[in-house]
Amino acid sequence: MEPFIPVNKPLGFALREVHMSVAEQIRSIAAEARQASFAMAKLSSAAKDQLLLDMALALINDAPHIIEENKKDLEAGQQRGLSAAMLDRLMLNEQRVKGMADAIREVAQLPDPVGEVTGMWKRPNDLMVGKMRIPLGVIGIIYESRPNVTSDAAALCLKSGNAVVLRGGSEAIHSNLAIATILKAQLAKHGIPAAALSLIPFVEREGVTEMLKQEEYIDVIIPRGGESLIRFVVENSKIPVIKHYKGVCHIFVDATADFEMAREIIVNAKTQRPGVCNALETLLIHKDIAETFVPFIYEALSTLKVELRGDKAFRQFAPKATEATEEDWYAEYLELILAAAVVDGLDAAIDHINRYSSLHTESIITGDYANSQRFIREVNSGVVMVNASTRFSDGNQLGLGAEIGISTTKLHSFGPMGLTDLTTTKFIVYGSGQVRP
Ligand SMILES: NC(=O)C1=CN([C@@H]2O[C@H](COP(=O)(O)OP(=O)(O)OC[C@H]3O[C@@H](n4cnc5c(N)ncnc54)[C@H](OP(=O)(O)O)[C@@H]3O)[C@@H](O)[C@H]2O)C=CC1
Numbered sequence: 001m002e003p004f005i006p007v008n009k010p011l012g013f014a015l016r017e018v019h020m021s022v023a024e025q026i027r028s029i030a031a032e033a034r035q036a037s038f039a040m041a042k043l044s045s046a047a048k049d050q051l052l053l054d055m056a057l058a059l060i061n062d063a064p065h066i067i068e069e070n071k072k073d074l075e076a077g078q079q080r081g082l083s084a085a086m087l088d089r090l091m092l093n094e095q096r097v098k099g100m101a102d103a104i105r106e107v108a109q110l111p112d113p114v115g116e117v118t119g120m121w122k123r124p125n126d127l128m129v130g131k132m133r134i135p136l137g138v139i140g141i142i143y144e145s146r147p148n149v150t151s152d153a154a155a156l157c158l159k160s161g162n163a164v165v166l167r168g169g170s171e172a173i174h175s176n177l178a179i180a181t182i183l184k185a186q187l188a189k190h191g192i193p194a195a196a197l198s199l200i201p202f203v204e205r206e207g208v209t210e211m212l213k214q215e216e217y218i219d220v221i222i223p224r225g226g227e228s229l230i231r232f233v234v235e236n237s238k239i240p241v242i243k244h245y246k247g248v249c250h251i252f253v254d255a256t257a258d259f260e261m262a263r264e265i266i267v268n269a270k271t272q273r274p275g276v277c278n279a280l281e282t283l284l285i286h287k288d289i290a291e292t293f294v295p296f297i298y299e300a301l302s303t304l305k306v307e308l309r310g311d312k313a314f315r316q317f318a319p320k321a322t323e324a325t326e327e328d329w330y331a332e333y334l335e336l337i338l339a340a341a342v343v344d345g346l347d348a349a350i351d352h353i354n355r356y357s358s359l360h361t362e363s364i365i366t367g368d369y370a371n372s373q374r375f376i377r378e379v380n381s382g383v384v385m386v387n388a389s390t391r392f393s394d395g396n397q398l399g400l401g402a403e404i405g406i407s408t409t410k411l412h413s414f415g416p417m418g419l420t421d422l423t424t425t426k427f428i429v430y431g432s433g434q435v436r437p
């Protein structure tokens with residue numbers, strides 16, 4: 001997508017400091033965030049929780065303003081011909097703003113990971129050695145055009161004692177600025193440096209490029225988005241990157257699967273919200289049940305207007321399905337299209353997944369315990385499920401309150417990332433005068 005300048009010029013441009021280049025402005029934001037991160041790291045759990053609760057309340061109180069700013073984004077999006085699904089992702093109403101506030105409150109209620117001692121052991125010389133959880137420092141996030149990510153990410157980063165630099169999708173610039181301004185005002189009220197939460201206030205892509213050069217000030221970059229973003233960040237970042245890549249999610253229906261259960265799960269995973277990264281994109285079916293299961297699932301999905309693209313064996317039992325090409329096995333459709341193949345068994349299913357998946361989320365539907373255990377151990381993705389919908393691959397649904405995103409990188413955290421994943425540990429050592437002989 002081409003870089004986009006907001007239609008409402010005064011807002012887009014007024015926030016780019018005219019006397020500073022993009023590079024200077026980003027460097028200054030990052031440097032101030034670094035300073036603010038020291039203040040964040042020292043805050044007590046109670047202070048952070050109160051800050052978050054006040055932020056949630058402020059969002060509710062200022063909902064009319066947020067919705068007004070969001071309308072500007074929606075109008076600009078309509079003018080640019082964004083799809084209905086994209087406009088829906090962008091849209092905020094009272095209920096969605098309330099949802100954002102609820103998510104912040106939920107994060108406030110979660111235990112604070114900072115300061116937790118994760119282990120303590122005694123050495124023969126009586127030294128006590130342990131590990132303590134600490135914030136990462138400054139987290140830079142580049143994300144899509146869903147404005148609620150701005151408040152979710154801010155809440156998670158602040159509660160875990162970090163400062164955060166946010167760069168949201170250009171389509172959501174007015175909404176994001178409104179949300180970030182409201183949240184920042186609460187930082188000031190609580191005596192916390194406003195730079196603990198910064199939103200890049202303009203849409204030039206150069207801002208992303210410059211962010212990736214701030215290794216002196218930003219500790220980690222989280223790119224949350226599709227192919228173009230991830231490739232760009234991986235090629236250009238001087239800062240460690242935790243990729244949050246697209247979701248080419250699979251379900252494998254084993255020979256022992258309960259058909260009704262399989263249908264419920266597949267329908268949910270494909271159709272409940274097709275535009276999100278944890279929606280199902282490829283279905284694999286054990287050959288021993290293909291003759292009966294393929295027509296059964298084809299009927300259920302085509303009734304719901306899902307287009308099926310099958311391999312030869314799948315089309316043998318569902319002749320109306322279109323032909324899948326090699327490209328389909330890599331595809332993240334984010335719409336009502338599903339690729340489907342018949343495989344020889346568990347080994348072939350695991351091989352297919354490990355070859356084509358984006359390491360996001362995969363599920364097996366099976367009545368065979370041993371196969372479920374092999375699937376869990378051998379599938380190389382951040383979330384592996386048994387007899388459940390891939391749509392559960394979500395921080396809130398998995399008990400993390402919210403998620404910064406779903407990591408498809410094994411370092412430093414794999415799968416949905418919550419509070420604990422935004423921290424690291426340091427060694428702590430208690431002595432009583434010991435010296436090394
Ligand atoms: N794993 C996870 O946690 C998640 C993954 N996703 C994935 O994200 C994708 C959908 O998101 P979508 O809205 O398309 O997001 P995009 O990947 O198009 O954009 C996300 C952000 O990246 C920026 N960006 C995109 N390309 C570049 C580039 N070449 N250089 C610099 N910045 C860039 C965008 O800026 P600009 O506005 O300027 O285009 C935006 O801020 C899907 O593939 C989905 O699966 C989504 C959410 C969570």
Ligand SMILES: N[C@@H](CCC(=O)OP(=O)(O)O)C(=O)O
Nearest residue numbers: 146275276277278391393394
């Ligand atoms: N949080 C999501 C899953 C991850 C996500 O945010 O995906 P996306 O909607 O593609 O930005 C969910 O509700 O399922």
